[in-house]
Amino acid sequence: MSNNSENLEKIINEALNLKEKGKTISEILNLYPEYKNELKEIFQTIDILNEEKEKVLPSKELLVKILSGLTPSKNVTEKEFSRYLYRSKKEPDFSGYKGRGSIIQLLERTSLMTMKKIYLGIGVLVLALIVIGAYYLTAVTPNSNQQTANQASSSQSPASSLSAAQEAQLLAEATSNPDTIVNNLLDNSQVSSTPVESDPSLTSSSSSDVLDSLNQAVDINNL
Amino acid sequence: MENDNLQNPKMLIQKAKNGDNEAFARLYELYFVPIFRYVYFRVKSKNEAEDLTQEVFLKIYQSIENFEDKNKSPLAYFFTIARNTIVDYWRKKKELSIDENELSEEIPDKNPSPTELVEKGQIGEIVKQSLKDLTEEQQEIIILKFINERTNREIADLLNKSEEAVRQLQCRALKALRQKFKDSKIF
Numbered sequence: 001m002s003n004n005s006e007n008l009e010k011i012i013n014e015a016l017n018l019k020e021k022g023k024t025i026s027e028i029l030n031l032y033p034e035y036k037n038e039l040k041e042i043f044q045t046i047d048i049l050n051e052e053k054e055k056v057l058p059s060k061e062l063l064v065k066i067l068s069g070l071t072p073s074k075n076v077t078e079k080e081f082s083r084y085l086y087r088s089k090k091e092p093d094f095s096g097y098k099g100r101g102s103i104i105q106l107l108e109r110t111s112l113m114t115m116k117k118i119y120l121g122i123g124v125l126v127l128a129l130i131v132i133g134a135y136y137l138t139a140v141t142p143n144s145n146q147q148t149a150n151q152a153s154s155s156q157s158p159a160s161s162l163s164a165a166q167e168a169q170l171l172a173e174a175t176s177n178p179d180t181i182v183n184n185l186l187d188n189s190q191v192s193s194t195p196v197e198s199d200p201s202l203t204s205s206s207s208s209d210v211l212d213s214l215n216q217a218v219d220i221n222n223l
Numbered sequence: 224m225e226n227d228n229l230q231n232p233k234m235l236i237q238k239a240k241n242g243d244n245e246a247f248a249r250l251y252e253l254y255f256v257p258i259f260r261y262v263y264f265r266v267k268s269k270n271e272a273e274d275l276t277q278e279v280f281l282k283i284y285q286s287i288e289n290f291e292d293k294n295k296s297p298l299a300y301f302f303t304i305a306r307n308t309i310v311d312y313w314r315k316k317k318e319l320s321i322d323e324n325e326l327s328e329e330i331p332d333k334n335p336s337p338t339e340l341v342e343k344g345q346i347g348e349i350v351k352q353s354l355k356d357l358t359e360e361q362q363e364i365i366i367l368k369f370i371n372e373r374t375n376r377e378i379a380d381l382l383n384k385s386e387e388a389v390r391q392l393q394c395r396a397l398k399a400l401r402q403k404f405k406d407s408k409i410f
Binding site for chain 2: 005008009010012013016038041042044045046048049050051052053055056057058059062063065066067069
């Protein structure tokens with residue numbers, strides 16, 4: 001850099017300082033007569049910048065647009081509550097934003113998608129548990145049904161055995177076929193052969209009733 | 224007292240940090256024009272300046288909680304965000320310019336010359352073009368000093384430079400601008 005250029009920079013610096021201190025341009029120019037033209041052009045440059053600055057004004061619509069983007073604070077009574085517990089506030093609308101707004105939008109959506117994935121995962125897990133539970137129930141039910149049936153047959157009342165014998169007797173009277181009658185009665189007696197521990201008197205009475213029925217059926221046949 | 228609070232940016236930013244949207248709105252009104260002018264002289268068009276200004280204020284709104292009052296003025300905070308936004312903008316532009324350069328080899332440049340602009344009375348365009356020919360530091364200093372009317376101390380804080388360095392850059396930038404205006408026959 002030449003000495004002349006360095007000197008000019010130094011003079012410009014001093015001239016600007018003097019201007020800031022309140023000296024007029026003509027006063028400053030008189031202080032540096034050898035750099036008068038250069039300094040004059042420097043001050044003209046600053047004037048042009050000032051003039052152009054005044055011409056640059058943003059539209060009021062832009063200010064309104066930005067200010068309307070601020071969400072007004074609401075009273076608790078005016079707040080809209082979400083029915084979703086996991087979504088505390090509404091999804092922000094970034095449709096009007098450009099540049100970085102789109103990145104924010106992307107991050108926001110990615111976060112929501114992650115939340116959705118978590119809830120989807122939990123849903124699948126619950127569904128899987130339901131299916132496993134159902135499978136377990138269907139696998140176990142036949143045995144339990146069998147047990148229930150056995151319990152039911154074991155606890156079949158002597159009265160029902162008795163009525164079966166009476167039915168067999170009536171059938172014998174109607175058909176006069178002793179083999180059928182005997183088979184039916186034997187079937188019934190097998191079903192009811194399991195003793196009912198709770199009331200042995202009932203068991204013995206039912207057996208004797210069956211035998212009596214058998215005898216009667218044989219007598220009918222002989223006749 | 225209440226009126227003082229409404230004019231004091233430091234009070235306003237504290238209120239804004241506590242969620243007071245009215246204080247926010249007041250801050251926006253105070254800094255809207257300086258920020259817009261700062262952005263306008265550093266980008267190509269008014270539309271882009273408007274979009275970027277909007278982006279700057281959105282970022283401030285989202286990051287106001289991060290503002291820490293460590294001898295830093297709210298305006299410096301606003302300018303820092305505006306500055307970072309512009310740096311991002313030009314970074315993206317440079318990425319795109321690779322494709323644009325390929326096209327520009329085939330299409331002749333139809334931008335009017337500075338003399339044509341002077342004849343049309345479009346001094347503003349010359350100013351913008353001349354500013355763009357300066358280094359990034361020089362551009363910032365000229366805009367902050369003569370467009371935004373900041374003091375050398377404020378500019379030094381904002382750019383993390385000494386006041387002496389700011390003065391030097393300012394003089395060099397003014398000298399370069401003067402030469403450009405002279406070449407464009409503005410004066």
